[in-house]
Amino acid sequence: MYFSFETIPTFVWVFIATYAIYLIKKPRLSKNEPPMVPYKYPIIGHTVDYALNADNFLVECRQKYGDPFNIYVFGQVFTIAGNEIAHEVYKQSDTFSLTIATRDMFPLYRVLKSVLDPGTLEQVVKTIREGITAKLSLYTGRLQKQIMTYINKEIGDCSSPKLIKTANDNFASMIARPIADVLVGQEISKNEDVIKAFADFTKDFTKILAIPPILSFIHPKVHTQVITLPLRIGFNPILKHLITLKKHLKPVLEKRLKEKKILGEKYEPPVDIVEYFLDNPEYETKAITDDYLTKITEFLFSIVVASIHTTSRHLTSALYDFAGRPEFWDDIYEEQLRIDKECNGELTPHHINKMVKLDSFLRESLRTFDAVASTPHRCLESYTFKNGMTIPKGRTVQTYLMDIHYNTTAYGPEPRSFLPYHGLENNFSASRTDKNFFMFGAGKHACPGRFFAVSEIKIGLHKLILNYHIRTPSGKVEKKVHYGPFSEPPVAGLIFESRKK
């Protein structure tokens, strides 16, 4: 190989820069920290093992170093909290923050400015609790209709078997319909442009973030600055969705305000989040200005981000779990058929509660989703665990989900096997959080949308299983797709074949 004399300074600079990064980034641990797993290569640390082989790597670390332990990934020290420690992190809700931990990797505030305001999350959670969970029974019929509209339109007649690809989309457009109905009401939730805006918002936002966090080796903020550069120079693929919603929302809000004024006491408020918003003294208005529209649109999209892809991902995953396990088909189908006959095709919350086998199957699908570690929490001030170990302010703690979901004490000697009726036998419903089930988090910040999500998924599964035989192309359980410690449903597709009535 030939090097010219002029290339030498370049090598010197690269060497100096690398050495500087090494010195700056060298992990400095304070006293009584959890054990640091030794690593071979400076700067790189455990990045390769964590990105390419997270499951085996963390199992080995857990066996050798206990719970919790520290690893060094993408230039940062992470504390990995498993089955014994994670619940302590979730209990200390003033000391550990999910929102702050995810801000660098998922900078939603760049497009929805209001999420930076700490009051927004509080308001979103309150809205979900009061405006969705407390009124779930009023929504059931509407959710059902919206899901059936999707099924008839997008899956339709499958007298010949039809392969439906699920990659990326993961039935987001099925889930976007009931969520639009609940959020923006019946007037505009049938509008296909609005449904598309809801279904695509998160996907389009995450597209620009799909750059591996290489620059986090320098600092996580450098990575955030680079991934958000397109947004800052005016390329904003999300803007069109905000504009669509504003356009369709404006006449509806104006009409409602007018009717309220004219009818006074006689006004019959529609049941949806837009009305909940209008009714809130904090958001009271006399006219629908552009600022007002922006505020309500941003608020609605922050619920969209939390609700659509999370729910559709797990609906898809549960369908794959069902489709790959013929041994449970008859049992689950019979339960749906019996309930369908009982309710004459019109589900009520009472009937959804009766789907106990389906509920248990779904809980198991959530438990075995196979995410290795997720739901990071940032430590806001130095914290000492009950076992005496201390972590400093600023540390990110990753929830070691597999250690929790695959613990032998709760799930027996083969915790990775699929136990469809574990929930049913132990009286754990799919939406119930528990120290051995962290799919919806735990404690004060446990997912407020979980009751809604589980209802939607159960209605979707119930209707699909009633109408179709569903199988995987291979006839077996398909493998999930792994990105580092994260997991996504399989992408092989699902084969639908109409049941003979």
Ligand code: HEM
């Ligand atoms: C299967 C679907 C879903 C899953 C797996 C899921 C999971 C989670 C998890 C793990 C958390 C963090 C909890 C914690 O820190 O303890 C969370 C928080 C949250 N979820 Fe969900 N979620 C789902 C659906 C939904 C839906 C449908 C909504 C809205 C209607 C929603 C709204 C939220 C909100 C607002 C938070 C933040 C709560 C807070 O910080 O206080 N989620 N979710």
